[in-house]
Amino acid sequence: xxxxxxxxxxxxxxxxxxxxxxxxxxxxxxxxxxxxxxxxxxxxxxxxxxxxxxxxxxxxxxxxxxxxxxxxxxxxxxxxxxxxxxxxxxxxxxxxxxxxxxxxxxxxxxxxxxxxxxxxxxxxxxxxxxxxxxxxxxxxxxxxxxxxx
Amino acid sequence: xxxxxxxxxxxxxxxxxxxxxxxxxxxxxxxxxxxxxxxxxxxxxxxxxxxxxxxxxxxxxxxxxxxxxxxxxxxxxxxxxxxxxxxxxxxxxxxxxxxxxxxxxxxxxxxxxxxxxxxxxxxxxxxxxxxxxxxxxxxxxxxxxxxxxxxxxxxxxxxxxxxxxxxxxxxxxxxxxxxxxxxxxxxxxxxxxxxxxxxxxxxxxxxxxxxxxxxxxxxxxxxxxxxxxxxxxxxxxxxxxxxxxxxxxxxxxxxxxxxxxxxxxxxxxxxxxxxxxxxxxxxxxxxxxxxxxxxxxxx
Numbered sequence: 001x002x003x004x005x006x007x008x009x010x011x012x013x014x015x016x017x018x019x020x021x022x023x024x025x026x027x028x029x030x031x032x033x034x035x036x037x038x039x040x041x042x043x044x045x046x047x048x049x050x051x052x053x054x055x056x057x058x059x060x061x062x063x064x065x066x067x068x069x070x071x072x073x074x075x076x077x078x079x080x081x082x083x084x085x086x087x088x089x090x091x092x093x094x095x096x097x098x099x100x101x102x103x104x105x106x107x108x109x110x111x112x113x114x115x116x117x118x119x120x121x122x123x124x125x126x127x128x129x130x131x132x133x134x135x136x137x138x139x140x141x142x143x144x145x146x147x148x149x
Numbered sequence: 150x151x152x153x154x155x156x157x158x159x160x161x162x163x164x165x166x167x168x169x170x171x172x173x174x175x176x177x178x179x180x181x182x183x184x185x186x187x188x189x190x191x192x193x194x195x196x197x198x199x200x201x202x203x204x205x206x207x208x209x210x211x212x213x214x215x216x217x218x219x220x221x222x223x224x225x226x227x228x229x230x231x232x233x234x235x236x237x238x239x240x241x242x243x244x245x246x247x248x249x250x251x252x253x254x255x256x257x258x259x260x261x262x263x264x265x266x267x268x269x270x271x272x273x274x275x276x277x278x279x280x281x282x283x284x285x286x287x288x289x290x291x292x293x294x295x296x297x298x299x300x301x302x303x304x305x306x307x308x309x310x311x312x313x314x315x316x317x318x319x320x321x322x323x324x325x326x327x328x329x330x331x332x333x334x335x336x337x338x339x340x341x342x343x344x345x346x347x348x349x350x351x352x353x354x355x356x357x358x359x360x361x362x363x364x365x366x367x368x369x370x371x372x373x374x375x376x377x378x379x380x381x382x383x384x385x386x387x388x389x390x391x392x393x394x395x396x397x398x399x400x401x402x403x404x405x406x407x408x409x410x411x412x413x414x415x416x417x418x419x420x421x422x423x424x425x426x427x428x429x430x431x432x433x434x435x436x437x438x439x440x441x442x443x444x445x446x447x448x
Contacts, residue, residue, distance in 0.1 A: 005280050005292050058258060058338040059269065066255050067309045067336065070383045077258045089314040096404040101320050104328060107233065107277045107291065142316050142354075 005042060007109040007126055017119070024116035028067040042112030047129035048100040050091035057084045062105040063114055065089075102129060154221055154250050155191040155303040158332055158361045163417070163448050164424025166223065166334065166363060167436050168195040171206035177214050180206070186433045187240040190446040191220070193250060195334070195426070198225040200260025208245050212346070216247060223305060224248055229254030232272040233291055240285060244300035252305035252334065253278040276324045279304055283329030306330035308362075310347035311340065312384025319350055326360050333360055334426040337367035337378070339387040341415050349418050357421035364416045368409035368429045368439060371401045389436070406438060413443040 013021065025040070032038035032053075036046060037128055039055035045062065046053060054062055058077040065085030068076025073086035092098045106127075120126045157164060167187050172179040181206030181235040187194050194215060212222035224243055231239065240251065255275040259267045273281060281291055288299040306325040309318055322333065338344045344364065351357050369375050372395040378385050379392075393409055409427075416422055425445075429435050440446050 005277065005284065008293070027315070048197070059255060059271045059274070061255065061271070061274045063274050063324060064317055065312075066210070067312055068383045069313050071313055073313060076383050077260050085317060088315055089317045093316075098316070098320075100319070102323060104276055104280065104324050107273055107281075142319060 004106075005104075006107045007112065012111075013115070016113075017123075021119050022118045024119050025114070028116050028118055040114050041108060042105070042115040042117050043108055043126050044117035044121075044129070045105055047131070048097070048103065048105075050088045050093075050097055052084065052088045054084060054088060054092055060108075061085070062108065064101065091123055097133070098142060099133055099140040102140050105134070151219075153303070154223065155331065157192050158303070158423070161423075163445070164192050164332075164361065164363055165190055165440065165445055166193050166195060166424065167191045167433070168197065168426070168428040169211070169433060170197050170200060170431060171208065171211040173203065173205050175206060176204070177210075180211050181218060182192050182213055183433050184220055185204065187220050189437045190440050190448070191436070193221040193223045195223045195252060195428070198227045198254070199230065199262070202229065202257050202259045202264065204263060209239060209246065209248065212243070212248050215248050219424070221249040221250070222248060223252050223254045225254055226278065227254045228271055228273045228275065228278055229256030229259060232270050232354075236273065236278065237285065237290055239439040240300060242284065243265070244302065246437055248310055249301060250303045251253045251282060253282060253306065254307055254331075261417075265294060275306065276321070276328050279306055279325055279328040286329075287338065303331050304329055305332045305334060307335070308333050309384045310334040310338075310344055311336055313384040317345075318347075322351065322356060323354060326349065326356050330360055332423075333362045335362065335365045336384060336424045337365040337428065338416065339375075339378075339385065339391055339414065340365075341388070342390075343386055343420050344416075348421055352421050357423075361423035362421060363424040363426040364419075365426045365428055366409055366412055366423055366439075367415070368427070368432065368435050369391070369395070369405045370432060371405070372392070372396045382392075406435060406442065409435075409439050410443045413439070413445070 003078050036053045038053055041055050065083055069083040069086055073082050075081045075083045150283050152408050169183055196208040199205055208224045212224045215222045253275050261268045282302050285300055288296045308322045323394045376397055379387050395404055
């Protein structure tokens with residue numbers, strides 16, 4: 001049974017795979033770094049976070065913002081930056097992908113750091129990207145922004 | 150044997166939690182002295198874990214001292230300082246000492262403390278930590294290995310109803326409850342309208358049935374403390390009425406107690422609230438006063 005909470009290493013990377021990963025990562029970086037400022041965690045969850053890399057958060061939170069988002073959406077640690085989860089919320093809403101944020105994201109497997117996420121998906125080490133909302137996600141409704149006056 | 154905090158949650162009584170900040174030294178007597186403030190009608194006491202990233206006496210050690218004084222502790226566990234190995238090990242240690250309640254937090258960023266140059270760990274986040282503790286209760290480590298003697302933790306989580314983006318706060322609360330939180334403690338309430346509206350939404354999502362929501366109440370000593378909260382602490386909303394009242398008060402301490410008592414009375418009438426969490430910052434001695442004045446000791 002696959003572990004729901006952690007991406008466990010099913011198989012360690014062979015030296016050949018590591019070489020291939022480095023080769024693939026070159027092309028992945030060409031796309032993901034300029035577009036999403038990818039941090040190369042190797043366990044990509046971009047598709048479910050409004051195509052905004054959550055790993056840009058100073059605490060590298062994968063499950064939503066900490067309590068420190070300012071009223072203007074600024075980050076508590078670096079006030080000149082926007083809280084990345086503020087952006088994720090905004091973009092997810094705009095794209096109609098807000099219900100995806102209800103799912104608990106797995107604990108990061110640090111062995112996958114700086115490996116190619118594409119390769120990890122292909123070898124089923126990590127969950128594949130989510131293209132569309134599934135049935136349970138479609139039933140989730142949330143409206144909370146009118147709480148504020 | 151006395152009732153545990155979990156039994157008290159299940160009994161459906163109105164819960165009252167206190168909060169204790171351990172000292173910045175190894176003087177355990179400080180905790181023993183402070184424990185005197187929690188003799189009266191307190192169901193459990195939170196012990197902060199290096200709050201605002203300032204080094205203090207460990208929360209598990211403080212909890213042990215508090216238990217010797219016959220007070221039930223809730224240890225706070227943050228993800229800032231420990232990776233998954235240390236967290237699971239500390240939890241086993243806490244369980245072995247007889248600690249049964251743990252509040253799972255992500256933790257303040259190390260930048261705000263007295264060691265801003267330190268390395269933040271953040272191996273897990275609060276939601277993953279809740280799921281980890283829930284898994285340990287079922288007898289599994291994160292690796293999937295079996296725990297022969299299972300801990301029995303009552304799992305707590307924090308919620309902030311007042312910070313932007315509001316929808317994300319509800320989503321996070323939903324995630325925390327799905328992950329296995331038994332009780333929720335909220336950020337300090339200083340804006341009752343906003344809090345009541347938030348609570349409506351929580352009930353709409355049918356979350357308050359699955360968990361006990363305790364509203365945070367923070368008595369303040371002076372108007373400066375209130376203004377500091379508003380300016381420096383993100384996600385705290387203070388209605389202007391309280392600020393002007395504190396400013397004009399002849400005895401600010403007395404007024405602070407009065408405001409806290411009023412907030413408690415109002416919170417008690419909000420549907421779905423299961424208790425309060427009193428969190429005076431470095432002013433633990435006010436806890437029994439507020440409990441007496443708000444009539445909670447007669448509940």
